[in-house]
Amino acid sequence: MRDHSRLPTSPGFWRSPLRGSWFTSVLGLVLLVGITVMFVTGLVSYAAYNPDLSRVNDTTPDKGILGFYLFAWPTGPVWLYRFTQGLHVTLGITLIPVLLAKLWSVVPKLFALPPVRSVTHGLERISLLLLVGGGLFEFTTGVLNVQLDYVFPGSFYPLHFYGAWVFFAAFVAHAVLKVPTALRAVRHRLREGSYLESPRPAAPTVSRRGALWLVGGGSLLLFATTVGQTLGGPFRRTALLAPHGTADPGGGPNGFQINKTAAYAGITAADVHEDNWRLVVTGRTGTVRLTRAQLLQLPLHSSSLPIACVEGWSTADQWWRGVRLRDLAALVGYEGDPPDVLVESLQRHGAFRRAALRANQVADGRSLLALYVNGEELSPDHGHPARIIVPAAPGVLNTKWVARLTFGDL
Numbered sequence: 265m266r267d268h269s270r271l272p273t274s275p276g277f278w279r280s281p282l283r284g285s286w287f288t289s290v291l292g293l294v295l296l297v298g299i300t301v302m303f304v305t306g307l308v309s310y311a312a313y314n315p316d317l318s319r320v321n322d323t324t325p326d327k328g329i330l331g332f333y334l335f336a337w338p339t340g341p342v343w344l345y346r347f348t349q350g351l352h353v354t355l356g357i358t359l360i361p362v363l364l365a366k367l368w369s370v371v372p373k374l375f376a377l378p379p380v381r382s383v384t385h386g387l388e389r390i391s392l393l394l395l396v397g398g399g400l401f402e403f404t405t406g407v408l409n410v411q412l413d414y415v416f417p418g419s420f421y422p423l424h425f426y427g428a429w430v431f432f433a434a435f436v437a438h439a440v441l442k443v444p445t446a447l448r449a450v451r452h453r454l455r456e457g458s459y460l461e462s463p464r465p466a467a468p469t470v471s472r473r474g475a476l477w478l479v480g481g482g483s484l485l486l487f488a489t490t491v492g493q494t495l496g497g498p499f500r501r502t503a504l505l506a507p508h509g510t511a512d513p514g515g516g517p518n519g520f521q522i523n524k525t526a527a528y529a530g531i532t533a534a535d536v537h538e539d540n541w542r543l544v545v546t547g548r549t550g551t552v553r554l555t556r557a558q559l560l561q562l563p564l565h566s567s568s569l570p571i572a573c574v575e576g577w578s579t580a581d582q583w584w585r586g587v588r589l590r591d592l593a594a595l596v597g598y599e600g601d602p603p604d605v606l607v608e609s610l611q612r613h614g615a616f617r618r619a620a621l622r623a624n625q626v627a628d629g630r631s632l633l634a635l636y637v638n639g640e641e642l643s644p645d646h647g648h649p650a651r652i653i654v655p656a657a658p659g660v661l662n663t664k665w666v667a668r669l670t671f672g673d674l
């Protein structure tokens with residue numbers, strides 16, 4: 265007789281004694297909770313960009329019914345996006361070992377023959393393909409975006425957003441089918457009789473419990489080397505895995521994380537020179553051009569706000585000082601109830617040179633066109649001569665090197 269156990273399609277090929285219902289179920293239940301939280305925080309992050317406000321913020325084509333839930337992102341508490349996105353990214357990185365272990369634990373199923381036994385079985389396999397493919401896709405695109413700094417120019421959001429819906433739909437179907445079994449397996453410590461169990465297990469080198477501790481240890485390590493990027497203070501140094509958590513922005517009042525530098529954005533000294541730079545504000549009553557000196561004649565206000573990036577890093581609150589957006593709206597004919605605003609930067613290229621803010625963000629008295637931070641002029645890299653800072657919003661809406669504000673319904 266031929267030795268079929270040398271083929272991965274044979275159950276005997278898979279010899280790890282760790283595989284079994286209990287092991288798979290414990291990992292599955294962890295993912296059930298973790299991935300649900302990631303889905304929710306992910307949708308929330310998408311909403312925070314004001315994607316239904318303007319094409320400038322989001323060009324996801326035909327988001328249609330998938331965007332049914334979009335809402336006006338609130339301006340408080342000021343740490344809102346810092347929290348939701350820190351949670352999304354940190355949890356995602358922490359779950360990687362759990363995801364990999366879970367996939368490893370069920371890999372024999374992938375090869376099981378016949379590939380399709382019945383229509384129902386065929387449908388189940390397609391849903392598993394979407395589940396595994398979708399999961400790997402979401403984790404990979406997420407990690408690449410965080411680690412490689414926007415490798416998908418302009419296209420990360422649509423990819424990650426569509427992928428999330430496909431993945432989560434398959435995830436829900438899978439959970440509905442498997443949760444009862446998983447709960448039973450965990451409660452009764454089921455091992456035997458499972459298709460996952462190797463029919464000819466090799467000698468164990470680690471117990472199932474030990475293997476779970478290893479996975480958990482891996483997760484803990486990733487967590488400990490990531491979470492510092494959102495905690496700030498002395499913890500920032502522990503964020504070994506976060507590219508922006510460790511970059512040294514120098515000391516002093518402007519000594520906090522820098523996303524894109526002025527050099528990267530192509531901002532020249534001549535662009536921002538007092539003689540050349542004008543703030544162009546347009547609204548109901550026309551256009552006003554302000555020199556820096558004129559801008560400084562307007563009432564200046566302060567607010568303590570963090571910067572929180574989609575990449576998961578954030579700063580502690582910084583003390584910003586500048587002109588309220590709602591006061592600038594009032595200059596061009598919007599007294600009392602300011603409308604939306606389109607903000608444009610001196611930066612000529614790149615997806616983040618423009619952003620649209622919602623009326624509720626303009627109306628909030630803490631939303632500033634900031635000229636100072638922590639008592640000093642903005643540094644070139646933080647947006648000199650003027651930048652937007654809005655409470656609770658994603659960093660990408662805090663446009664740097666602002667040149668133009670256009671108020672009105674977008």
Ligand SMILES: Nc1nc2c(c(=O)[nH]1)N[C@H]1C(S)=C(S)[C@@H](COP(=O)(O)O)O[C@H]1N2
Nearest residue numbers: 521522523524573609616659660662663664
């Ligand atoms: N003009 C312009 N503004 C910008 C960006 C940019 O690339 N260009 N990046 C945005 C993003 S994604 C973030 S997270 C914040 C970071 O601000 P910081 O570098 O001052 O920390 O700036 C935002 N403002």
Ligand SMILES: [Mo]
Nearest residue numbers: 573574659660
């Ligand atoms: Mo960002």
